[in-house]
Amino acid sequence: MGKILRPPGPGGHGAFKLLGVSPFRSRDPLGMVTDWARTYGDIFHYRLLHFHVYFVNSPEFVEQVLVTQNRKFEKGRALQANRELLGNGLLISEGETWQRQRRLMQPAFHRERIAGYGRTMVASTENALATWRDGETRDIHREMMSLTLDIAARTLFNVEIASVSDRIAKALEAILIVSARPARILAMVRKFPSRAERNYRRAVRDLDEIVYGIIRERRAALSKGAASGAQDLLGMLLAAQDEDGSGMTDKQVRDETLTLLLAGHETTAIALSWAWYLLSQNPEAERKLHAELDAVLAGRAPSVEDLPRLAYTERVIKEAMRLYPPAYIILRLAVEDCEIGGYKIPRGSSVGTSSWVVQRDARFFPEPEKFLPERWTDDFQRALPRFAYFPFGGGPRVCIGAQFAMMEAALVLAAVAQRYSLALVPGHVVETSPSITLRPRYGLRMTLHRR
Secondary structure, eight states: OOSOOOOOOOOOOTTHHHHBOOGGGSSOHHHHHHHHHHHHOSEEEEEETTEEEEEEOSHHHHHIIIIITGGGEEEOHHHHTTHHHHTTOTTTOOHHHHHHHHHHHGGGGSHHHHHTTHHHHHHHHHHHHTTOOTTOEEEHHHHHHHHHHHHHHHHHHOGGGGGGHHHHHHHHHHHHHHHTSOHHHHHHHHHSOOHHHHHHHHHHHHHHHHHHHHHHHHHHHHHTTOOTTTTSHHHHHHHOOOTTSOOOOHHHHHHHHHHIIIIIHHHHHHHHHHHHHHHHHOHHHHHHHHHHHHHHHTTSOOOGGGGGGOHHHHHHHHHHHHHSOSSOEEEEEESSOEEETTEEEOTTOEEEEEHHHHTTOTTTSSSTTSOOGGGOOHHHHHHSOTTSSOTTOOGGGSOTTHHHHHHHHHHHHHHHHTTEEEEEOTTOOOOEEESSSEEETTOOEEEEEEO
């Protein structure tokens, strides 16, 4: 390609000029990458050792990466560190394998199908609320993780696995301790395993034992003509057939099941956690939410049929995911030379974008740092540039469970908020912990106030 003209970007100082720079070597990577975007513009470049990263910060360039030129990119290196857990599931697979799996799984996520899970979502939430008491303090992030795991397990496998849910929860807790670490550390612990890493591997083996056992039992039941399990996601995956009549192997079902179980429950829990935090800091928004829930539900549990009338509830979720997108960064690896914004991007380079950066850009969101659910009017959304808001990614690899997650978040928010107001414990430190997802670093200690 000859001499490469790179976009402007940070070069480092002193010894770091030779080593290069990376926002993920900082305690505040989101602040750093935001500063770089505001300083250098819609595309900037940085280097760490021999790794070159091109970061895009405008809807137009995001669309080029995710849609227009998506065939020139593959998933980045960071996700590959979790291949032991996720196998060749949708989150990691590429090419024809990904296309086949996506085609087989898509029917399980049609709107009519997922609407049937609404009762399960509300029932799980009601069960959790039965253990809450007025005036007590809980880590709401931990509560949301537990609740969405219960929902994921019930919708994936049906209620018969309640007896092993504790094993699943403990295994996932060990896995999340390791997967929460920055990608640069993951590669190191794979070579020099710590106790946490050994626990991670044991947890993966435990999940394999559980999931493969359930798959064998379900296949045996289906072969005998039992249809009772066909309505959960696992049943649909086992029944899915390609055009040639072939279905998924047990290994493929296992990989997709664990991908849905891990990625699905965690991202929704994170979105809900940040929504509770933002509502606790914005009493007027909380008042409007409560008023809508009182008017529409009048004290009864919410249902899927109520969602069209819970417009403000949906806006709260959208605004929370604008400010705190759970999957806050997208990284791709260029598998061939390409061009974005007039700059040549060589094969082997990484290309990144962050919904955190773009969704806090004043060009698209007036008063971008404020929590304003009111902004999400129909007119505002029609005028918003495509890919100015992309909490679920976009293009062919848009999150397959986006509608499922939005329905779940709205139903859980409605079921909890009509009964409780949550107040952040005074003095509790709230910080983001950017790893693969955007968790609250120290959890969210909140006091429950019965309405």
